[in-house]
Amino acid sequence: MSSSPQSTSGNATTAPVLDLSADVVTLTAALCDIESVSLNEATVCDAIEAALAPLGHLTTTRIGNTLVARTDLGRSERVVLAGHIDTVPLTTEPANLPTQRRGEELWGRGTVDMKGGVAVQLKAALVAEPSRDLTFVFYEGEEIDSQYNGLLHIHQQRPELIEDADFAVLLEPTGSIVEGGCKGTLRAEVVTKGIAAHSARPWNGHNAIHDAAEVLARLVAYQPETVEVDGLEYREAMNAVGIAGGIAGNVIPDRCVVTVNYRYAPDKSEDDAAAVVHQLFSDFVVTIVDNAGGARPGLDRPAARAFVDALGVDVVAKQGWTDVARFSAMGVPAVNFGPGDPNLAHHDEERVPVDQLESAEAALLRWLA
Amino acid sequence: MSSSPQSTSGNATTAPVLDLSADVVTLTAALCDIESVSLNEATVCDAIEAALAPLGHLTTTRIGNTLVARTDLGRSERVVLAGHIDTVPLTTEPANLPTQRRGEELWGRGTVDMKGGVAVQLKAALVAEPSRDLTFVFYEGEEIDSQYNGLLHIHQQRPELIEDADFAVLLEPTGSIVEGGCKGTLRAEVVTKGIAAHSARPWNGHNAIHDAAEVLARLVAYQPETVEVDGLEYREAMNAVGIAGGIAGNVIPDRCVVTVNYRYAPDKSEDDAAAVVHQLFSDFVVTIVDNAGGARPGLDRPAARAFVDALGVDVVAKQGWTDVARFSAMGVPAVNFGPGDPNLAHHDEERVPVDQLESAEAALLRWLA
Numbered sequence: 001m002s003s004s005p006q007s008t009s010g011n012a013t014t015a016p017v018l019d020l021s022a023d024v025v026t027l028t029a030a031l032c033d034i035e036s037v038s039l040n041e042a043t044v045c046d047a048i049e050a051a052l053a054p055l056g057h058l059t060t061t062r063i064g065n066t067l068v069a070r071t072d073l074g075r076s077e078r079v080v081l082a083g084h085i086d087t088v089p090l091t092t093e094p095a096n097l098p099t100q101r102r103g104e105e106l107w108g109r110g111t112v113d114m115k116g117g118v119a120v121q122l123k124a125a126l127v128a129e130p131s132r133d134l135t136f137v138f139y140e141g142e143e144i145d146s147q148y149n150g151l152l153h154i155h156q157q158r159p160e161l162i163e164d165a166d167f168a169v170l171l172e173p174t175g176s177i178v179e180g181g182c183k184g185t186l187r188a189e190v191v192t193k194g195i196a197a198h199s200a201r202p203w204n205g206h207n208a209i210h211d212a213a214e215v216l217a218r219l220v221a222y223q224p225e226t227v228e229v230d231g232l233e234y235r236e237a238m239n240a241v242g243i244a245g246g247i248a249g250n251v252i253p254d255r256c257v258v259t260v261n262y263r264y265a266p267d268k269s270e271d272d273a274a275a276v277v278h279q280l281f282s283d284f285v286v287t288i289v290d291n292a293g294g295a296r297p298g299l300d301r302p303a304a305r306a307f308v309d310a311l312g313v314d315v316v317a318k319q320g321w322t323d324v325a326r327f328s329a330m331g332v333p334a335v336n337f338g339p340g341d342p343n344l345a346h347h348d349e350e351r352v353p354v355d356q357l358e359s360a361e362a363a364l365l366r367w368l369a
Numbered sequence: 370m371s372s373s374p375q376s377t378s379g380n381a382t383t384a385p386v387l388d389l390s391a392d393v394v395t396l397t398a399a400l401c402d403i404e405s406v407s408l409n410e411a412t413v414c415d416a417i418e419a420a421l422a423p424l425g426h427l428t429t430t431r432i433g434n435t436l437v438a439r440t441d442l443g444r445s446e447r448v449v450l451a452g453h454i455d456t457v458p459l460t461t462e463p464a465n466l467p468t469q470r471r472g473e474e475l476w477g478r479g480t481v482d483m484k485g486g487v488a489v490q491l492k493a494a495l496v497a498e499p500s501r502d503l504t505f506v507f508y509e510g511e512e513i514d515s516q517y518n519g520l521l522h523i524h525q526q527r528p529e530l531i532e533d534a535d536f537a538v539l540l541e542p543t544g545s546i547v548e549g550g551c552k553g554t555l556r557a558e559v560v561t562k563g564i565a566a567h568s569a570r571p572w573n574g575h576n577a578i579h580d581a582a583e584v585l586a587r588l589v590a591y592q593p594e595t596v597e598v599d600g601l602e603y604r605e606a607m608n609a610v611g612i613a614g615g616i617a618g619n620v621i622p623d624r625c626v627v628t629v630n631y632r633y634a635p636d637k638s639e640d641d642a643a644a645v646v647h648q649l650f651s652d653f654v655v656t657i658v659d660n661a662g663g664a665r666p667g668l669d670r671p672a673a674r675a676f677v678d679a680l681g682v683d684v685v686a687k688q689g690w691t692d693v694a695r696f697s698a699m700g701v702p703a704v705n706f707g708p709g710d711p712n713l714a715h716h717d718e719e720r721v722p723v724d725q726l727e728s729a730e731a732a733l734l735r736w737l738a
Contacts (some may be wrong), residue, residue: 183569187618198631200552200689202606209609209627213589216582237571240578241622242615249556249610249630258578261568261618320569334418 004079016043018051022127024119024361025106025354029099031085031115031122032108038086038148040138041065045085048122048138057128058136061161065140066150068161069125071131077303080168080332081364083118084142084150091348107351112340116352117171120339120361121237130368132303135165142323151326158328167303168327173340174369176356178197178308179318180232180297180335182325186273187241187261190215191285196247196254205252209245212256216240218280219260227265230299230333234265238280259289263319266294266328310367311337318333374631374658385412389495389512389693393488393730394475394723398468400454400484400491403475407455407517410509417491426497427505430530434509435519437530438494438597440500446501446672449701450733452487453511453519453629453692455692460717473637481709485721489708489730500738501672502532511692512646512658520695528699531720536672537696542709545725546675548687549666551694555642556610559712560654565616565623574621581625585609587649596634599668599702601686603634607649612613628658632688634665635697663696679736680706700728 003018016034020027045065052058058069065085082129087110090097099108118138125136139150146152154161162168192212197205224236238260245256260281264273270293278286298304299315308315315335318324326333339356385403389396405413413646414434421427427438434454459466468477475485487507494505509517524528531537556608561581565575577699593605607629613624629650633642639662647655667673668684677684684704685692693703 061423145563153566185569198689199606199608199610200554200632202608203604207608209612210585210589212584212612213585216579216585220579220582235572237568239568239571239576239621240615241618243578243581244615246609246611246613246628249628252608253608253610256612259615259618263569266438297391314381320567 016047018047018122020051020122024123024357027122028107028111028116028119028352028357031118032110033098035090035097036086036099037089038141038144041086045138045140048085051122052125055125058125060151061158063153063157064150066153067138068154069136070161070301073133074131075131075133077306078165079123079132079303080135080136080137080162080165080327081124081171082137082139082151082168083114083121083171084116084140085138086140086143087113088143088346096348096350104354105351106354107349109350111352111355112173112350113345114172114338114340116340116357117173117338119357120171120364122140123361124364124368127365127368132368151323155326155330156368162327162330162332165332167298167301167307168324168332168334169307170322170324170334170336171338172322172336173338173342174336174347175341176339176360177314177316178311178335178337179316180299181229181266181295181333182318182320182322183234183236183263183265184268184270184273184292184294184325185321186270186277187289188262188263188277188289189289190258190260190262190281191287193285194252194254195250199250199252202252205254208253208256212243212245212258215258215281215284222280225265227267229265229267230297232297232299232315234317235319236265237263264294266296269293292321292325293328294321294327296333297335304333304335306365311363371619375593378472382635387416387491389420389491393492393726396491397480397485397488397721397726398475401479401485402467404459404466406458407510410455412653414507414509417454420491421494424494427494430527432522432526433519435509435522438505438528440499442498442502444500444502447504447534448501448676449504449506449534449696450490450493451506451508451520451532451537452483452490452540452541454487454507455508455509455512456482456484457715465717465719472665474720475723476718478719480541480721481719482714483707483709485709485726486542486707488726489540489733492730493733493737495715496714496734496737504531505582507548511690516682520692522700531696531699531701534701536667536670537693537701538676539691539693539703539705540707541691541705542707542711542712542714543705545708545729546683546685547680547704547706548685549668550635550664550697550702551689551691552603552605552634553633553637553639553642553661553663554690555633555639555646555660555693557629557631557646557656558656558658559627559629559650560656561625562654563621563623566621568619568621571621574623577622577625579607581612581614582626584627584650584653585722591649592633594634598634598636599666601666601668603686604688605634606632633663635665638662661690661694662697664697664722665688665702666704668738670702676736680732
């Protein structure tokens with residue numbers, strides 16, 4: 001617990017205490033000022049747990065430094081509101097913490113990715129009689145290797161905490177639009193095999209890199225689909241992201257590996273996606289290296305529809321793979337919606353407009369009223 | 370001087386003394402048994418220098434551990450007989466030295482590459498009245514980086530020792546056929562440049578590996594020439610010998626490098642060869658990485674013709690680049706001719722048939738008579 005929390009309220013404290021009654025901007029600053037670079041989330045998780053403890057309408061479960069807080073009001077719908085509580089490392093000389101209020105922006109590590117979203121979650125947690133049952137998830141280890149991901153830990157250890165939800169909102173920064181679902185991502189190695197020989201006498205061998213010409217030609221010719229799922233358009237993509245071949249400058253190469261990344265719409269299963277790649281390269285040796293399915297946005301569900309209608313903002317397909325796919329894997333469609341410009345996530349000059357924090361909070365409270 | 374010379378004549382000596390009157394097989398064994406792995410040629414060079422010193426028809430010049438011995442008989446022709454005196458490292462457990470006579474073969478490091486050829490040179494050096502003037506070259510550092518190559522040192526420091534020759538014979542193992550000249554070799558990097566982007570949104574970037582499809586397609590479609598030079602056929606070749614591209618599994622690659630090796634007939638200069646590659650990839654960024662011209666066989670010259678006629682063996686084009694190109698660079702056409710199977714050079718079971726040593730010696734002496 002190396003964090004040195006500082007309150008922007010002017011009341012410096014030695015133990016990190018979060019005042020949920022403060023406005024959302026103050027609460028965002030307080031959360032950011034409890035430094036919680038990945039693997040150092042204990043203090044901020046303690047602070048969130050302590051802040052929620054007095055709220056009688058919530059039941060909390062802690063797994064490592066991941067906290068789940070649920071209402072149990074017998075509503076006809078249940079929605080997950082989720083956010084990760086870790087950040088990427090701070091800048092140095094100077095560090096981009098503690099936060100600074102500059103005009104109408106709050107500057108500092110985590111303001112965008114994603115303590116602002118967490119602050120909005122916490123403000124929503126104060127609503128004692130929400131219009132639907134809520135499952136709040138505050139999770140660790142999102143910014144690093146997936147083995148540390150708190151959502152994965154819930155999936156592995158306590159999936160029932162998530163699985164009964166109709167819909168999930170991940171409060172990652174989207175610039176205050178709704179990004180629905182996400183594409184899946186598959187990586188495959190397409191290997192050509194040749195016969196090594198001295199390059200002065202190539203007729204004694206067979207050039208594996210030359211055989212890769214056909215692999216690349218198929219990638220160039222490939223026409224990716226754009227697939228509509230629940231009203232959102234997902235643009236698929238099939239790309240070489242790596243190529244490697246060759247032994248020495250005077251040797252005909254006996255092997256060439258093309259690494260292909262297929263980004264596929266969430267109407268396809270992981271197996272569907274693998275079949276597309278195997279089909280495209282049916283006459284080559286293909287190994288699927290990794291494959292993570294996408295997530296449907298679930299905008300055909302009443303809970304999701306109501307959320308989008310209440311917000312009244314633009315809704316687009318999420319193209320990149322995100323943690324919404326972890327909800328999808330637990331049977332729960334999900335969207336991203338949160339304050340902050342995603343292009344400023346991880347940025348040295350990470351900062352969020354105050355009005356985005358306030359409008360995101362207002363939108364959620366309107367929906368829960 | 371770490372060598373531990375042993376004589377196969379049965380008369381073990383502490384100082385390495387070469388008896389040039391011994392038969393060529395015994396002389397080969399004696400040369401091999403003076404271990405001379407590259408950078409350790411001093412002892413064997415000393416021994417050769419001492420053995421040639423009593424021969425009044427030779428004038429010697431030493432450069433490092435490279436020895437040049439010349440006749441000066443006023444003949445109308447001058448021919449170089451050259452061989453390197455270093456070897457690749459010995460095997461271990463057991464070492465493949467000292468040499469062993471097994472039936473009709475002599476086994477051990479250097480028997481093929483190329484102390485057998487050096488023994489034939491030394492037997493020829495005994496001829497006091499050769500039919501043409503001779504320049505013997507015994508040189509160091511052939512098996513390692515070219516900066517150590519004794520022929521290169523002559524070229525740099527005393528080119529006049531070579532340049533007055535009409536023709537050169539390099540006694541590298543050829544299985545007792547004549548291999549004429551050699552092809553040149555050029556390496557170039559053909560680079561494609563793209564724009565990096567997240568692979569979930571490739572439309573924001575440009576894939577440099579996909580652009581390399583066209584580079585590979587041209588290599589596949591390229592029809593290499595077979596060029597006749599001085600009656601020998603050189604098969605050209607244009608091959609990718611390396612390819613590398615890609616930053617990470619989720620990034621559209623912004624750069625791909627194809628390393629191309631062009632092996633070209635000795636009718637082309639280095640500049641001619643570079644022009645072929647620049648022309649083939651005129652719309653790409655091309656960098657010539659290295660370029661070593663080939664060597665004409667010189668079979669249109671009387672001295673070369675007489676050599677081939679006297680030997681009465683097959684004559685073929687040398688496809689790989691060899692040190693004959695170093696003679697070519699000094700204006701002297703050259704061929705390879707020597708005892709031993711080149712496929713056994715550097716081999717753990719390196720060995721030469723006794724009759725190849727004897728027939729190579731006999732052929733050279735017939736020609737010099």
